[in-house]
Amino acid sequence: xxxxxxxxxxxFELLNRFIPILIAILIFLxxxxxxxxxxxxxxxxxxxxxxxxxxxxxxxxxxRTPLSIPFALFVFxxxxxxxxxxxxxxxxxxxxxxxxxxxxxxxxxxxxxxTKKQFVCLVWIVISSVTLFSLGxxxxxxxxxxxxxxxxxxxxxxxINYIGFATVFAIILSLQQFSRxxxxxxxxxxxxxxxxxxxxxxxxQTRGAxxxxxxxxxxxxxxxxxxxxxxxxxxxxxxxxxxxLPGLENRFDLNYMLSSERVAVNVLYMEAIKDHPIMGxxxxxxxxxxxxxxxxxxxxxxxxFRQEVPVASAHNLLTDVTVRLGLIGLAxxxxxxxxxxxxxxxxxxxxxxxxxxxWGLCLLASLLSALIQGMFANAYFGMQAIYSYxxxxxxxxxxxxxxxxxxQIKLNPADI
Numbered sequence: 001x002x003x004x005x006x007x008x009x010x011x012f013e014l015l016n017r018f019i020p021i022l023i024a025i026l027i028f029l030x031x032x033x034x035x036x037x038x039x040x041x042x043x044x045x046x047x048x049x050x051x052x053x054x055x056x057x058x059x060x061x062x063x064r065t066p067l068s069i070p071f072a073l074f075v076f077x078x079x080x081x082x083x084x085x086x087x088x089x090x091x092x093x094x095x096x097x098x099x100x101x102x103x104x105x106x107x108x109x110x111x112x113x114x115t116k117k118q119f120v121c122l123v124w125i126v127i128s129s130v131t132l133f134s135l136g137x138x139x140x141x142x143x144x145x146x147x148x149x150x151x152x153x154x155x156x157x158x159x160i161n162y163i164g165f166a167t168v169f170a171i172i173l174s175l176q177q178f179s180r181x182x183x184x185x186x187x188x189x190x191x192x193x194x195x196x197x198x199x200x201x202x203x204x205q206t207r208g209a210x211x212x213x214x215x216x217x218x219x220x221x222x223x224x225x226x227x228x229x230x231x232x233x234x235x236x237x238x239x240x241x242x243x244x245l246p247g248l249e250n251r252f253d254l255n256y257m258l259s260s261e262r263v264a265v266n267v268l269y270m271e272a273i274k275d276h277p278i279m280g281x282x283x284x285x286x287x288x289x290x291x292x293x294x295x296x297x298x299x300x301x302x303x304x305f306r307q308e309v310p311v312a313s314a315h316n317l318l319t320d321v322t323v324r325l326g327l328i329g330l331a332x333x334x335x336x337x338x339x340x341x342x343x344x345x346x347x348x349x350x351x352x353x354x355x356x357x358x359w360g361l362c363l364l365a366s367l368l369s370a371l372i373q374g375m376f377a378n379a380y381f382g383m384q385a386i387y388s389y390x391x392x393x394x395x396x397x398x399x400x401x402x403x404x405x406x407x408q409i410k411l412n413p414a415d416i
Contacts, residue, residue, distance in 0.1 A: 079095065131196050173362065178191070276323075
């Protein structure tokens with residue numbers, strides 16, 4: 001090998017190793033506002049490097065996953081609906097920015113985090129990222145800005161309802177990693193992380209996040225009754241202490257929760273589904289913020305459900321998908337979820353070692369928590385969507401680990 005060839009080979013190897021670093025930066029910065037430029041550079045930088053290596057045949061790229069067919073069908077239908085969309089320009093934009101981009105992140109993760117060590121590294125990236133976000137946020141919100149503890153923890157630049165998508169996911173990962181960790185100093189770090197994450201979750205006072213946290217903690221430790229009870233009781237006690245703070249009694253009152261405007265919101269968007277049951281209104285989300293669109297359907301609902309100012313969002317994952325992509329789009333989205341749960345169940349039941357089986361259960365709890373929160377908030381764009389696709393990717397990584405041997409980890413260009 002000549003000197004020039006040796007330098008080229010080293011350059012290709014360096015570029016190949018640089019991609020997972022860029023992806024790690026993207027995942028780490030996911031919950032942080034005001035760093036969009038860095039996140040975009042990380043994403044597009046990794047894509048450009050990958051495409052360069054692929055076309056030079058210096059790196060393979062596998063599309064073989066249990067979710068590839070459901071994803072392909074969902075992408076195909078989303079593309080078809082663009083031609084019938086009420087706002088075609090925005091549908092094209094969102095199709096690229098809020099579907100193809102997230103799928104690219106999914107495949108980048110599954111191709112560059114392939115070993116158990118890399119998987120655990122990804123777990124720590126999420127835990128450390130969200131912990132620092134929560135701790136820094138609480139210090140800024142309550143100590144620097146001087147808000148009282150009775151005020152909901154959140155930021156102007158981010159809906160309070162979205163914070164739980166990050167914190168609950170990180171809590172589940174922390175609990176799982178704690179149950180497997182043997183080093184005392186790392187267990188202490190995880191306890192500190194859990195304290196910050198649980199505090200941030202409860203202080204948001206977001207009902208969907210708290211329900212998701214309680215439910216997912218039960219699922220996570222369903223095979224270990226002692227840990228399940230301890231985890232459940234700890235969260236309940238912390239929640240009771242939060243609710244006892246003056247001014248928060250009504251926040252968790254059953255009558256208050258049942259009289260929420262969310263019922264009226266869903267009734268309004270059901271009217272839109274009636275008018276566009278097959279093709280939906282189009283993949284674009286901007287239409288759901290259009291005043292004329294909202295007022296037209298608000299006028300159609302029964303008087304008792306009519307809103308003074310219509311809420312510019314479905315605040316429900318399934319309703320949102322159905323409005324935008326119709327009933328066929330909803331069916332295809334359910335096919336994605338079915339494929340995930342089926343594969344994950346097989347991993348939990350037949351995984352070849354405890355690492356795979358236990359993490360399979362953890363990711364089941366993680367996706368359930370995201371779906372529960374998705375019933376109360378927008379889950380199909382931004383930070384929360386990236387975490388959902390990260391969960392999809394982590395399950396796929398575990399699936400890959402379960403079906404291959406160590407000699408099959410490196411991909412050849414022919415593997416695509």
